[in-house]
Each structure stands twice: as structure tokens, then as C-alpha cells.
Amino acid sequence: MxxxxxxxxxxxxxxxxxxxxxxxxxxxxxxxxxxxxxxxxxxxxxxxxxxxxxxxxxxxxxxKLRRVRYTWQLGDPIEADLETDxxxxxxxxxxxxxxxxxxxxxxxxxxxxxxxxxxxxxxxxxxxxxxxxxxxxxxxxxxxxxxxxxxxxxxxxxxxKVRQAYVLEIDLPAPLENPTMAFEFGLVKQGCLWNFPKRQRHSLAITRFLGDTLKNPKESLATYAQSLGSDLEAGQLYSHGLKxxxxxxxxxxxxxxxxxxxxxxxxxxxxxxxxxxxxxxxxxxxxxxxxxxxxxxxxxxxxxxxxxxxxxxxQWSQRIANIFFRMPKIGYRVGIKRPTATKRLGQLLAGEIRYADLANRVIKRLSGSFLPGRET
Structure with a gap:
């Protein structure tokens, strides 16, 4: 035994x-x-x-990647560098x-x-x-x-609850020049797409963080792949559960x-x-x-x-997600586009700060933007 x-x-x-x-x-x-x-x-x-x-x-x-790019429906781009060691x-x-x-x-x-x-x-x-x-x-x-x-x-x-996530792997003939982490927030309802490129591969993913099962993931992935100069048919599509x-x-x-x-x-x-x-x-x-x-x-x-x-x-991450992905366009404008957003993301992932250190300010900012009379 x-x-x-x-x-x-x-x-x-x-x-x-x-x-x-x-x-x-x-x-x-x-x-x-x-x-x-x-x-x-x-x-x-x-x-x-x-x-x-x-x-x-x-x-x-x-x-190893430091550069991050965000988009809303493939437009309104923001680029920044992680400030972690x-x-x-x-x-x-x-x-x-x-x-x-x-x-x-x-x-x-x-x-x-x-x-x-x-x-x-x-x-x-x-x-x-x-x-x-x-x-x-x-x-x-x-x-x-x-x-x-x-x-x-x-x-x-x-x-x-098991959510479905999808990953599209597109192998490339040569190493990428200036590889950049990318997040796209407008192409999928209550979710996002992202690309964490390897040396010779685009690794695209998509999921919904709220709501029902993701519909038509291939269509959104195809559009995102095209924005990167690639093609859905050139890659291999996988699906997996996400808890x-x-x-x-x-x-x-x-x-x-x-x-x-x-x-x-x-x-x-x-x-x-x-x-x-x-x-x-x-x-x-x-x-x-x-x-x-x-x-x-x-x-x-x-x-x-x-x-x-x-x-x-x-739990604070969950509360932020419940607000952000319910109204992602507002979340993108008042959250992602803030100059400190990428700095805070890097600090979170590096373990330098915790969600609790940010939650009250972030939730107040996002929730306040939903109030009647606020510009959207």
C-alpha cells in the first residue's frame, strides 16, 4: 500500500x-x-x-514577456509594459x-x-x-x-460549474518579432480573448466568465486570429473545462x-x-x-x-469580475484604460499586492460608472 x-x-x-x-x-x-x-x-x-x-x-x-496590449473590439488599443522585476x-x-x-x-x-x-x-x-x-x-x-x-x-x-474554454494553437515558421501579450474585451459577451505567444506559436484562448455557455467560439477566434495576421484554419483548436x-x-x-x-x-x-x-x-x-x-x-x-x-x-477577484464582465465596455473605459492598470496587473501576478488591496477602489470606480447620469 x-x-x-x-x-x-x-x-x-x-x-x-x-x-x-x-x-x-x-x-x-x-x-x-x-x-x-x-x-x-x-x-x-x-x-x-x-x-x-x-x-x-x-x-x-x-x-518571457513584458509588453501588454489591450483592445476593445479590436480597436481603441492600449499598450504598456509590466513594471515588475x-x-x-x-x-x-x-x-x-x-x-x-x-x-x-x-x-x-x-x-x-x-x-x-x-x-x-x-x-x-x-x-x-x-x-x-x-x-x-x-x-x-x-x-x-x-x-x-x-x-x-x-x-x-x-x-x-464547468465552463468551456477554447485554445487555438497556431505554429509559426520563425520566432515572433516583438511578441506581446494581448487581451481583447469586445468580441465575446461577458468574457474575453487573449494571446500569450510562445517563441514560434500564437496561443489564443477564449471563454466567458459570466452567463451561459460560450456560443460560436470559432467565429470569434477566427476574427481574432485574422487581426494577428493568422488564420483559424492554420491552427489546431482545443477545448477544455474550466472551474x-x-x-x-x-x-x-x-x-x-x-x-x-x-x-x-x-x-x-x-x-x-x-x-x-x-x-x-x-x-x-x-x-x-x-x-x-x-x-x-x-x-x-x-x-x-x-x-x-x-x-x-x-473573493475580491470574483466581485470585480462580476461587475467588470457584466458591463465590460464601461470596465474597459474606466478600468483597463487607466494608466495604472497594467502596473497593478503585474503586481498582482507577481504576488506584490493582493486583490484586497485594490478591490474597494476598483469596485467603487466600476460601480459608480453604472449610476444614472454618469457618462458611458
Whole structure:
């Protein structure tokens, strides 16, 4: 029997497995895909995560970007530079995720990729995880199988809304000149499009942050791709589920935890998911290590820690998103176009400030613009 079985080898699962193995525990990491595998994701990652890890992740960074461009219906452009010490890091997930998996393997984690989990059961003070290749037993279980995975449901957690996001990957014959992060706010209702270019690839994404399922994503992506001098037909379109954070809730149950997107730890304003995934993986490893040592409250403390150190701040992101994406044209005018907007974005992603530091001013500014008699 393993001390812990982790289902899903994305950033959250691999980080959990790595830290537990470092602490001397036996860990099995299960992944349904053959590794390395492509993951639909534009791949922005805050440089601040490097300080959380005791190994070098910079070889897995594809691009470093400082320039940001915003548009409203492809017009009214704004360009600015991030003012943080480090530019934003952009990764190809098949490379970055494999970097984390490789570190887990070096720490002694047992990996079974190409191994789909088909069921779980709690018995004799441990979990039996049934796969297409047979059963595995572990004392503790970590669900890291993303927004589209079944583990959270199997563990008895209340379902979270899964939004559809789409990623269009367009490979290019040569490196981009002057690559720029771009955000487009007028082409999709209650959502946005964005492009985090790699060295030789446009990575375009689209989703709605409020309201119903996105309609006609291909049409909006085609228009956006054309604005970049590319073509929808020249790329590969992917879709994936997205669980945006929707309030604090338990993330633990009997000898099991949720991490990353399985726990809906995605920023509801920016769709940032890699940083909270790694954060939750680190905290999950601490909790399971303590539980294996006899601390009966360790898993409950994990839920409390995520709420206190992440969720209580992200609630302000959710409130801003609810106002901004309800009236994005006004939000673009009174928020995005402000000279300090890009500076604050960079500080948020770098971990230099929190949403709570900005929320009152931002919400007051956005809400005030909706009042009768105000210019719109």
C-alpha cells in the first residue's frame, strides 16, 4: 500500500507527489495520458512560483514577456509594459508539466502514465483506486485530475460549474518579432480573448466568465486570429473545462484532498490556474505528511489554509469580475484604460499586492460608472 496516491500529473498533482516523496513517503502518481502530453492552456505563469520550489524551472520557460496590449473590439488599443522585476513567464504545458513530473520521479515517486482511473473505494483505512490496468491501494488520495475529471464527484463533493474554454494553437515558421501579450474585451459577451505567444506559436484562448455557455467560439477566434495576421484554419483548436473559484468550501474528505482545478482553484477574473495549482499542491503535501504522522485535523487544516491564504483574497477577484464582465465596455473605459492598470496587473501576478488591496477602489470606480447620469 502506498502512503498516497495522486490522480493527475498536472502542476498540482506533480507538486503534491514531489513534496511528499521528499518527505520520505511512498507515492504513486497516476496519469491517464501518455507523458509528455499536450494540455490546452495559453501557459502564463507568474515568476513568483519559482521562490516556492527548490529546483530550477527556468529551463521550462518558453518565453518571457513584458509588453501588454489591450483592445476593445479590436480597436481603441492600449499598450504598456509590466513594471515588475521579472517579465511574465510563458510556458508550453507539455514541457513545463513534464519538468515537474521529472522532479517527482527524481524524488522517488512511482509513475503510471497512460493509466485511466475508472473507480475508487474506501476500505480498510485506505483507498483502492481501480484503473484499466488493475487496482492500487493507498492510505491517502489526492484528486488532481482537473476540471473535467470525475474524482471530485466520486469523492462526494458538490459539483462546481464547468465552463468551456477554447485554445487555438497556431505554429509559426520563425520566432515572433516583438511578441506581446494581448487581451481583447469586445468580441465575446461577458468574457474575453487573449494571446500569450510562445517563441514560434500564437496561443489564443477564449471563454466567458459570466452567463451561459460560450456560443460560436470559432467565429470569434477566427476574427481574432485574422487581426494577428493568422488564420483559424492554420491552427489546431482545443477545448477544455474550466472551474472558476466560486467561494470557500471544504476541499477535504475522508483521507482525501482536492487540489488545483479539481478544487476549482482558478482565478475568476484572469483564469490564472497554474500558480494556485502549485500552491495547493504544496499545502496538500504538508497536510498529508502531518496526517500520516497522526494529526487527525491536518486535512481540515488544509481546507482552512487554502481559504485563508488564497480564497479570502480571491473573493475580491470574483466581485470585480462580476461587475467588470457584466458591463465590460464601461470596465474597459474606466478600468483597463487607466494608466495604472497594467502596473497593478503585474503586481498582482507577481504576488506584490493582493486583490484586497485594490478591490474597494476598483469596485467603487466600476460601480459608480453604472449610476444614472454618469457618462458611458
Amino acid at each position: 502506498f502512503d498516497c496516491i495522486v490522480v493527475g500529473a498536472g502542476p498540482a498533482g506533480s507538486t503534491t507527489a514531489y513534496k511528499l516523496a521528499q518527505q520520505g513517503h511512498s507515492v504513486l502518481l497516476l496519469e491517464k495520458h501518455q507523458l509528455p502530453r499536450y494540455k490546452p492552456c495559453t501557459g502564463a505563469i507568474a515568476p513568483s512560483v519559482a521562490s516556492w520550489l527548490d529546483f530550477d524551472i527556468t529551463p521550462a520557460i518558453d518565453q 521579472e517579465p511574465m513567464w510563458i510556458v508550453r504545458r507539455e514541457v513545463f508539466d513534464q519538468c515537474l513530473v521529472d522532479q517527482a520521479l527524481k524524488a522517488g515517486v512511482a509513475l503510471k502514465d497512460g493509466t485511466s482511473v475508472v473507480g475508487i473505494a474506501f476500505k480498510d483505512d485506505g483507498w483502492t483506486v481501480q484503473t484499466e490496468q488493475g487496482p492500487y491501494a493507498g492510505r491517502y488520495l489526492v484528486a488532481a485530475d482537473g476540471a473535467d475529471g470525475p474524482m471530485a464527484q466520486w469523492l462526494g463533493f458538490n459539483p462546481e 472558476l473559484w466560486n467561494g470557500n468550501r471544504p476541499l477535504h474528505t475522508q483521507q482525501a484532498l482536492l487540489v488545483g482545478e479539481a478544487a476549482a482553484l482558478v482565478d475568476p477574473m484572469t483564469a490564472e490556474g497554474i500558480r494556485p495549482a502549485i500552491f495547493s499542491g504544496l499545502k496538500a503535501a504538508v497536510a498529508i505528511d502531518r496526517a500520516l504522522g497522526g494529526d487527525t485535523l491536518a486535512l481540515a487544516h488544509y481546507s482552512e489554509t487554502i481559504h485563508e491564504e488564497w480564497g479570502n483574497d480571491i
